[in-house]
Each structure stands twice: as C-alpha cells, then as structure tokens.
Amino acid sequence: MQNPGAPAQRSAPSQPGGAGDRLPATVRERRPAMAVLAALLILAGGLGGTALVQQAAEKVDAVKVTQRIAPGQAIPASAIQQVQVAKDTDVPFVRWDQRGALTSKYFAASEIPVGTLLTGPMLTTKVSVSSDQAVVGLSLKQGQFPPGLREGDKIRVLWVGKDLAKAPVPGATGTGQGAASANGLSLSEAAVVRQVFKADTAAPSANLSLSITVAADKSGPIAQAASAGEVALVLLPADPK
Secondary structure, X not given: OOOOOOOOOOOOOOOOOOHHHHHHHHHHHHHHHHHHHHHHHHHHHXXXXXXXXXXXXXXXXXXXXXXXXXXXXXXXXXXXXXXXXXXXXXXXXXXXXXXXXXXXXOEEOOOEOOOOEOEHHHEEOOOOOOOOEEEEEEEEOXXXXXXXXOOOOEEEEEEOOOOOOOOOOOOOEOOOHHHHHHXXXXXXXXXXXXXXXXXXXXXXXXXXXEEEEEEHHHHHHHHHHHHOOOEEEEXXXXXXX
16 A cells, blocks of 8 residues: 555556557558559559550551552552551551552552552552453544543544545444544444553643553554554543442
C-alpha cells in the first residue's frame, strides 16, 4: 500500500518501437504514395490510349483510279488521283509517291473500274496481248481522230484513201463503190485505244500519236493504210455499266 504523500508511481512509457505507436504512422505514410502511384497509372493509361488512337488515325497518301483502265493498258496520269488511307491497313496499296514509276512502267493486269484503290496485284510490267491480237502504232493528223481520245476507248478504224473506191485495202470490210467513197472502208470494228502518247488532243493544230489493239488479221491492212496517212478513227459508245 502506498504511503500517503509519497509520489504516485507512473507506468513506464511505451517503447518507441512498439507496434501501438508505429502502425498508424505507417498507414499515414503509405496513403500519399499509393495516391501518387494511382495517378501515374491513370496518366500512363491515358497516354497509351492516345498513342493508339493517333496510330490508328495516321494516314498516308495512296493512288485511286478515276477512270476505267482496260486490261493491258498503260496507267495514264490523267486516270489517277491522290487519296488518304490508314497507314496500318493490310491492303497492298500503291503509294502516291510511286506514281512516276506507275505511269511509266506498269500496265493493268485486268480491268480496273472507276473508284478503285490501286493495289500491286492489279498491275503488271508485261504488255499482255493475246495470240489473236496485235498492237499497232498510229500517228494521226487533226481531223483523223476525235478530240479527247483516251486509253480504253473503243474505236472503229477506217481507211479513207484517195483511191478508196478503186482499190480497197485487202482485209477491209465494206460493200459498194458509193458507200466506200462516202464513208470509208472499215478496217476494224472493234479496236481499242491502248496508249495515248500525246494527251493534248483538243488543241486545234495537235497531231496524235497512239497505239491501238486490234485483231491480228487486221493489223497488216491498218499499218499499211496508216503509213500512207489514210486512216481515220471513229469513237464508239462505251459499254453500258
């Protein structure tokens, strides 16, 4: 029993390292760190999502066809335009910066419709002509062709020589001296303009150099008449789509 007046005994203070003192302090220290970590994770996620969106939206310039290109036809500069496509697409598109080689070295491997995004498999470096066809080069003066001829146009080839009524070209079709002298003899009813080497055919004084695809048995008479300057071309209606 404690003596009256004696100083009251005090319980010993807890040790500084006791669990009762440190646990709350530890919780208070970790909460700001966890908040910072969470903020960093949210920021990183946001930046990653933004990068993915930007990558998906990244565009590159490609080539689009603006007019029909016939099989075996060279790719004219007037028949293409620049469009943008997604960079990460799996489509093997032709880049716009490749258009120089495109129009000078390549031909249509098959018919290419209007509005098509041009791809590698649509092109070939070989001039494809079947065994029953031939390619004939022509150099025509104003009046021997309709202005505005383009690759792929269907044409009729006529012989319009001075001695037309007297000596029809071998292989030409047409009957009657009067019909021959008035309208010319048809050398080919189903020729196709293959390539136009001078595109400014609308100028009043322009001549025209071009190549045409014809049936093989018509190529000789056409070349003979063309060398004499006695060929005229007639533009035929396009096939209905």
